[in-house]
Amino acid sequence: MAPAMRPGDAAFAAVEHVNAELFTLTYGAIVRQLLTDFEEVEQVNKQLDAMGYNIGIRLIDDFLAKSNVTRCSEFRETADVIAKVGFKMLLGVTATVSNWNNDSTECSLILEENPLVDFVELPETCQGLHYCNILCGVIRGALEMVSMRTEVKWVRDMLRGDDAYEMRLKMLDQIPEAYPYKDDE
Amino acid sequence: MATVRTRMRCLYVFNRNGICLHYHVWLRPLITLSAQQDQKLLFGLLYSLKSFAAKVDPLSTGKENLSFQQPPGQGCSFHSFRTNTYKLSLLETPSGIKFILVTDPRMGDLRDAMKYIYNIYVEYVVKNPLYEPGQPFRCELFNSTLDQYVKTLE
Numbered sequence A: 001m002a003p004a005m006r007p008g009d010a011a012f013a014a015v016e017h018v019n020a021e022l023f024t025l026t027y028g029a030i031v032r033q034l035l036t037d038f039e040e041v042e043q044v045n046k047q048l049d050a051m052g053y054n055i056g057i058r059l060i061d062d063f064l065a066k067s068n069v070t071r072c073s074e075f076r077e078t079a080d081v082i083a084k085v086g087f088k089m090l091l092g093v094t095a096t097v098s099n100w101n102n103d104s105t106e107c108s109l110i111l112e113e114n115p116l117v118d119f120v121e122l123p124e125t126c127q128g129l130h131y132c133n134i135l136c137g138v139i140r141g142a143l144e145m146v147s148m149r150t151e152v153k154w155v156r157d158m159l160r161g162d163d164a165y166e167m168r169l170k171m172l173d174q175i176p177e178a179y180p181y182k183d184d185e
Numbered sequence B: 001m002a003t004v005r006t007r008m009r010c011l012y013v014f015n016r017n018g019i020c021l022h023y024h025v026w027l028r029p030l031i032t033l034s035a036q037q038d039q040k041l042l043f044g045l046l047y048s049l050k051s052f053a054a055k056v057d058p059l060s061t062g063k064e065n066l067s068f069q070q071p072p073g074q075g076c077s078f079h080s081f082r083t084n085t086y087k088l089s090l091l092e093t094p095s096g097i098k099f100i101l102v103t104d105p106r107m108g109d110l111r112d113a114m115k116y117i118y119n120i121y122v123e124y125v126v127k128n129p130l131y132e133p134g135q136p137f138r139c140e141l142f143n144s145t146l147d148q149y150v151k152t153l154e
Helices: A007-014 A020-038 A041-067 A075-091 A133-145 B035-055 B111-126 B140-153
Strands: A095-098 A106-111 A148-156 A165-174 B008-014 B020-025 B080-082 B087-092 B098-103
Touching (some): A007 A041, A007 A075, A020 A041, A041 A075, A041 A133, A075 A095, A075 A106, A075 A133, A133 A165, B008 B035, B008 B140, B020 B140, B035 B098, B098 B111, B111 B140
Antiparallel strands (some): A095 A106, A106 A165, B008 B020, B008 B098, B087 B098
């Protein structure tokens, strides 16, 4: 009898795969183009976050349909699902969750390997750039579609000399479901 | 003259804001309301049914009042009801998308079928670069894939 696959592995096997190098080089070309278009590094960071947000609001349905996860009852579970199932299914790597704060509303997602940054070196002119900022936007957009408002930012970045990739994920509030129609009819 | 023998009646797709993203009909001989009223009525019904079902849940803690709304997919949720003339099945995703399938009352459990329809929606609508989330959609590929799948359920 085959050993039980972890849910991330099952989800990873279920989706179509794209060549990793094609993905990395395409992303690199996008960042390069944004740098040429906007010139200011802060603007590029914002654009990457906005693009990530637009991806995230659509990606959530793809993720929910393919991975069959049920609704998470608390933020700890959400962070675990993102790290173990989400990252595994969509990027092929797992992240680890750590550094919880006392309320369980903030945590860190740590990536040992990051397929977006293969072959990348940041030149001196772009030292303020968060190269993988798109990931922050994706997580923020996806979580907003499941009623959670969050703030996601990079804390450690290997392209800037740190030893790992660390994102700080903070839940701001839960958006309650409201009856959408006005009571006039 | 060929008679249409189909057990599927219609499919509605709503988002969390009550906007009907899609309405697909196979067999519906009696229509009494305008499309907009019909969709609003159905959405309102399901909204109320959800809170009602959660409230009468024998396993719940009973701390919520009737107007308390759980986030989609959490806690007790109903998935179908049956009358003598039709069966209505509901799939609600954690992202707030609701799929409602109205079928012949003799159909069995349609939860897996609804999951498959959710996958069809993701493939042809969500991944479509021309689709604006939150807007009603009309996609030929979605319609034809859905029709083909539904034939296998008959």
